[in-house]
Amino acid sequence: MWIQELRLSRFRSYEELRLEFETGAVALLGHNAQGKTNLIEAIGLLSTGISHRESVARRMVSYGAETAGVWGLVSRLDGSISLDVEIQAGRKTLAVNGIECDRLDEFVGGLNAMVFHAGDVDLVTGEPSLRRRHLNEEISKRRPRYLSDLTAYRRCLFQRNSALKRARGASRMPAAVMAFGEELARLGERLIADRVAHVEAFSEPARSLQRRLSGEAETLSIRYEASATPGEMLRALEGAASDELERGVTLVGPHRDDLAITINGRSVRRHASRGQQKTAALAMKLAEATLDAQDPAVPLLDDIMSELDRDRRERLGDELARFEQYFVTGTQKGDLSDSVLRGADVRWVEEGRVRSA
């Protein structure tokens, strides 16, 4: 898929902006703090309904303005759709083809865009919760049911933990806790199955990407580490019963799972170089972006290329050529690879204005 048109209204540093694009590479160049990342953020917002760097919606509204809007026209394999995000009084309204969505899952997935930024390396080096959050977001884009399962799971977990806290120190699991445990296992196994399927789908493409980006030197392996195998979560909960009664929290389930990531058989978190870690995060997300092979996602690379050494940067450029459209940012042309710059639609971003080169 690709983005045909983007309009911003009082979004961050932009007063009113209307941009049209073609397929292929779009390079956004300019000094820092001129509005490049705001454009990436706006496109990301059309994809997920949430900002990749801001949890307070109000802060995306221009200083002094009441309402901010982001509108995009997306060309998909199955036709064009328009997506609309309006932020007013700290609340977001989402619409697809002009029809307001009641729920986030009605909106997510219209545009499949993937933001790449410097913080991505935390995906492989940081806390397990970051990897779980990433999986939740990626799977929600593709399977609307996942998001409602996740919401129900969290509610069930909250109820079960409340019951466990009350039962703390008891010798036997109260029947009410067990009832919420059964429900938790039912929902949890569905989440685990979806996550396992997702990770299995992208781990092989990610391995090939890491090999090519590293000049055939590195073998990346990504595996989902589940606290319970399908059909076994209830039994795993029963096995943890005495610990849970002592600590008053649920110790088994997808809310505690993680990804096991290795390069050449060794833990990426502990034994890989910074460059390898960055490449691994990139390979993982690029692989996810190609999961829908018929209609791949739109990669949005915010200051990623300048972070890589020359060889990896050129190889990344070659990989990006396989996407129908992608966006890259940098402070100057030298930040980007020759393979990207060749034929790219170059735009200069300066003080909230965007002009063609």
Next chain:
Amino acid sequence: MATYPRAVTRLIEAFRKLPGVGPKSAQRYAVHVLRASMDDARELADAILEVKTSIKPCKRCGNYTDTDLCSVCADPRRDPRSLCVVSYVRDLMAIERAGEFRGQYHVLGGVLSPADGIGPEDLTVGALIERVRDEHVTEVILATSPSVEGDATALYLARLLGAVPELEVTRLASGLPAGADLDYADQTTIAAALSGRRRLE
């Protein structure tokens, strides 16, 4: 600044306690009562008092009634061996409107919600077990709402009733949209859900 006399303010405050009534509507209702005829005002006051003095929960099922047994429990054509368990009376009313179910009801008075401190002892679970045992019930349909709490409550009851020999326990839920209350589901959906209820393992 002019204010209403105390009696009017009292009425406005009383209306404000109703669900979905804000200060503006409360004021409008109070003014309406002020302008109404004495007969209409008395009718409203009497209706409120009557409902509070004469209506009580049905001894057997928990439905609203003005006699000992509600109209469903007192109806000899309703099959007492088939029991439909609901959270609230409004769910019972929704199923009655669909007109498919010919058995009797049991109103739990809520769902399990440990976060709100609501456990089995806060629901009419004990009475349900007694009824199943004493009234020779052969089928229990669990019609708690299809939410996390409603599902957990149904699972809890299914486990509890699982010990009763020759009792079939089924769950009414599959046809209803997730998160929807029975109250809001339309009649055909409820009828479809009733015919498609599934057995709990």
